[in-house]
């Protein structure tokens with residue numbers, strides 16, 4: 001629960017505020033950029049919601065915040081914000097909201113598909129979110145991109161009976177399906193797991209329909225410079241390997257980057273390939 005006594009000075013006066021427990025995960029800025037912005041190592045409210053739509057985006061950020069660092073002066077009815085997750089992105093792909101502090105506020109996604117739904121990385125195990133996922137058909141597979149973003153995986157496994165898919169390089173606990181080696185593995189006609197060691201030894205990405213690439217912490221979009229990005233600072237295994245893995249993605253056209261951390265991005269497949277080549281050149 002956010003505390004008014006810890007309210008950050010940078011917040012503009014008014015109903016919404018961020019307190020000093022913020023871990024700078026970026027999600028509130030992605031969900032409600034007209035309300036939240038970065039200031040130093042935190043987010044702050046730079047503009048109070050001016051209408052119902054802006055207020056609901058701010059409330060969606062509030063329920064997603066992994067550290068409950070967003071507060072309001074008055075108690076608010078958050079039902080609409082809670083019920084808005086999983087939030088549709090495109091073609092059955094949803095953003096789950098409800099981030100977990102255990103994955104440092106990593107984004108997770110739900111793919112709703114006729115052959116069984118896929119949960120990509122782990123949101124917080126939150127009862128209303130779980131009921132919404134049940135109403136969308138439950139979870140058949142849980143794709144875990146790497147060891148950092150597994151959060152409440154065991155609770156989702158216990159509740160939905162889903163098979164967890166993880167690479168051997170990061171599978172430090174028992175999972176139902178272990179991916180070995182470096183070659184892509186097709187788990188269904190529309191789902192390809194591509195091992196991308198580098199950020200961690202067992203990082204992997206998931207390609208859905210040849211369009212949606214779920215990238216964990218391997219690859220993201222940086223809206224500040226308008227380019228694809230990868231982090232050398234937050235590379236825990238091998239930068240050389242991560243660059244090699246990035247090159248491998250040139251074999252797989254895609255139109256969406258859906259990361260664990262960082263912004264998501266859509267572009268045509270040729271433009272995404274051009275962006276990827278640019279990133280690979282910068283990773284030298």
Ligand code: SF4
Pocket residue numbers: 018021022023024025026027028029042043061064065066067068069070105
């Ligand atoms: S969602 Fe919460 S932790 Fe993340 S940047 Fe916003 S206030 Fe900080």
